[in-house]
Amino acid sequence: MKVAKFGGTSVASGGQIEKLTEIMQSDPSRRIVVVSAPGKRTDDDVKVTDMLIALGEKRIKNQSTNDALVHVIERYRSICAELGIEEKVMADIEADLEARVAFNTEDEGVFMDQMKAAGEDNNAKLIAAHLNQSGFDARYMNPFDAGLYVDGEAGNAQVQSEAYEELAKLKDEDKILVFPGFFGYKRDGQLVTFPRGGSDITGAIVAAGVNAELYENFTDVDSVCVANPKVVDNPEEITHMTYREMRELSYAGFTVFHDVALVPAFRHGIPVSVKNTNNPEGEGTLITADRSKGNSYPITGIAADKGFSIVYVRKYLMNREVGFGRRLLEMVEEEGISFEHSPSGIDDISVILRTSELSLDSENRLLTRIQTELDVDDTYIEHGFSMIMVVGEGMDETVGLAARATDAIAKAGINIEMINQGSSEVSLSFAVKERVTDEVIKAIYNEFYTKTTQ
Amino acid sequence: MKVAKFGGTSVASGGQIEKLTEIMQSDPSRRIVVVSAPGKRTDDDVKVTDMLIALGEKRIKNQSTNDALVHVIERYRSICAELGIEEKVMADIEADLEARVAFNTEDEGVFMDQMKAAGEDNNAKLIAAHLNQSGFDARYMNPFDAGLYVDGEAGNAQVQSEAYEELAKLKDEDKILVFPGFFGYKRDGQLVTFPRGGSDITGAIVAAGVNAELYENFTDVDSVCVANPKVVDNPEEITHMTYREMRELSYAGFTVFHDVALVPAFRHGIPVSVKNTNNPEGEGTLITADRSKGNSYPITGIAADKGFSIVYVRKYLMNREVGFGRRLLEMVEEEGISFEHSPSGIDDISVILRTSELSLDSENRLLTRIQTELDVDDTYIEHGFSMIMVVGEGMDETVGLAARATDAIAKAGINIEMINQGSSEVSLSFAVKERVTDEVIKAIYNEFYTKTTQ
Incomplete structure (x- = not known):
């Protein structure tokens, strides 16, 4: 049934x-x-x-x-x-x-x-x-x-x-x-x-x-599109995607569903089909736990969400302090802030979070605590970033996908603030300045969907 | 004096x-x-x-x-x-x-x-x-x-x-x-x-x-080379670099100094010169807090270090659990393990650490704790990774550097396990399988140092 x-x-x-x-x-x-x-x-x-x-x-x-x-x-x-x-x-x-x-x-x-x-x-x-x-x-x-x-x-x-x-x-x-x-x-x-x-x-x-x-x-809508139709003209439709792809896409601005809504179906392994009441014969988008490989395109979708801030922390010899990252995240948590990513270098760590998680008060308190309790060389916060998600099962094993995406962004003359690849098997994400969000989506879309060669 | x-x-x-x-x-x-x-x-x-x-x-x-x-x-x-x-x-x-x-x-x-x-x-x-x-x-x-x-x-x-x-x-x-x-x-x-x-x-x-x-x-040695001369034939020499560049390079296998050794000089702002006793007239490598921009190459050096492991953790709706990342890092810390990076996706987080930080016991305990206390969908550990560091002041503001590096690696047919860009202003790092380490160094070196165009 x-x-x-x-x-x-x-x-x-x-x-x-x-x-x-x-x-x-x-x-x-x-x-x-x-x-x-x-x-x-x-x-x-x-x-x-x-x-x-x-x-x-x-x-x-x-x-x-x-x-x-x-x-x-x-x-x-x-x-x-x-x-x-x-x-x-x-x-x-x-x-x-x-x-x-x-x-x-x-x-x-x-x-x-x-x-x-x-x-x-x-x-x-x-x-x-x-x-x-x-x-x-x-x-x-x-x-x-x-x-x-x-x-x-x-x-x-x-x-x-x-x-x-x-x-x-x-x-x-x-x-x-x-x-x-x-x-x-x-x-x-x-x-x-x-x-x-x-x-x-x-x-x-x-x-x-x-x-x-x-x-x-x-x-x-007839189906879920590869990219926001308000940004990309006549984007390709996604005929079949996995729960995980859906979840990563909906995180970053895909509004067909609220991502949590489908959890009961996902947890019980029920396939989900998105269809259009006004065109029920259309193929729609099928969402299942797995899907056969061999899509005609190497990626499944591109999404973007605005409203991110980045807290930067720099301290010489940071990587020799056991527990530094954990203590930083604890301070973030104690301000009631949920963070998205925390990429780290040798002497640097950043915390990427939704700007809506911050208030002027909590921002100041956080920076003061980082400065004094972690005794850092430098800490500051910047606002106005977008996260761009490029989603597709098996991306982590496909040689050159990251290169194609970063190259497309670079050719559009846009600087990437952060690249996050490898933590997720199904996505690659970038932080860019908010004002270039649409340009980045277009550049990635054109790279993967309008070029004849792959 | x-x-x-x-x-x-x-x-x-x-x-x-x-x-x-x-x-x-x-x-x-x-x-x-x-x-x-x-x-x-x-x-x-x-x-x-x-x-x-x-x-x-x-x-x-x-x-x-x-x-x-x-x-x-x-x-x-x-x-x-x-x-x-x-x-x-x-x-x-x-x-x-x-x-x-x-x-x-x-x-x-x-x-x-x-x-x-x-x-x-x-x-x-x-x-x-x-x-x-x-x-x-x-x-x-x-x-x-x-x-x-x-x-x-x-x-x-x-x-x-x-x-x-x-x-x-x-x-x-x-x-x-x-x-x-x-x-x-x-x-x-x-x-x-x-x-x-x-x-x-x-x-x-x-x-x-x-x-x-x-x-x-x-x-x-006459000076610090851009890449390990055992990997790259006659690599370019670094005539001038900053403390931060030195530190990032020495982290990943540059053996001219142990990176902590120079800290007293760095902290007191003393310029350091690396020279060859057997060729004291040579230019050597100067290391200072700052350096004038306008190097002939956009990057300063490439280094690599083997012996890294990655702990993968996946849990549906992870990003809605405030404190998840912090609790994970706390478990790592409680095992006395110092971690290097912790990139995260929506439902995934990884912890990258030096394999030498682990024992069979601590590895098993850690995985068991993650599984039971964090109630995750999946967790496992993989060994045998190298970290590749591409270092240069101002890299974070140079459009297209990441694209060139990832593209060079992709063209060599190598899959990148993780990209870490944006946390450090001076470096871009990649995780790759250990066996391809030398190939990756060569590919990046050739991209930045032997091509005529930039």
């Missing part, structure tokens, strides 16, 4: 939901649908989840909620009207939303979680109704009834391992199940939403629970 | 000592000579220091010392004979050696230290006599009388900061001073030898103490 998850734009309107229905019809092995809340129909549209947040905040501030509530109801009503869904369904959705707004607000986190979850929950009911009326034997599946048990505070649900055992029972269901994404329940019945990428998380958990042959992630 | 230090081969015979005398004559600003024990005259010769160690060990084992003692005495006698030095000097040397052998052996370290130091000490007396008979007003200078105070256990003398103040007084001496290298004294009169590179250390300390305008290090 397959689990198919549909993102916000794929369930944003009646028209989109009809595409979902066609997709379900075209492959009977699709037995579970996980749905998001209605997303944007056009670029300037508002997502239902954002409407619900606005509505919930009015309630917390004791402002009038009437208009905001009508706004949400109207959105569902327009979808129901488009699909000709029976009035009873809309009446249920309306009653559900009114009940949620009236909920106890004492714990604001708990209150907001159940408000936000209304988007997916009601959309699942609506879609189940539409599937039934389209000839399917479908039913809405409540995450609590399904045993999607979680722990953690509001907005940060963590799946419990017993949830997988509970969800495994869904394999025996005769009906098509329509499952709302984005939230689970504590054992005591409290609803908790997942962090970023919430519906993707639900999909991955359910797919893992039922041990699906495939987890299909329907979104609004 | 200049301080001139002469290495073992430069004082190995009467003929060599005559060259020393000529060198002293050619420049009256050379006021202090620091001398080693007589070294090898030919490749299969035995150094006096090694004879003394053999002699001392016989004494400790209560074996007969007669033959071994005669062996050492004969060596000095042959030098005296060659130079026509008065019999009294040789009688003093003989008495000194006999007294040392008869010394208390209760503390074996202390006993061996004074045995080993006999080589330099008696050579200094002999050379002082020769200088006097050659028309100089010279005298032997005992390190205790000069105030070269040290601390630390036998074989591991550490200079005390007050030694520099004492040694500063030597500036006012009218006579040429002949100073034995390799040892100092504790305040209570106990002799302690320096670790590896011992006479170089003495020279650097004395030069720093008298604030010499130049510390000349006379050895048996």
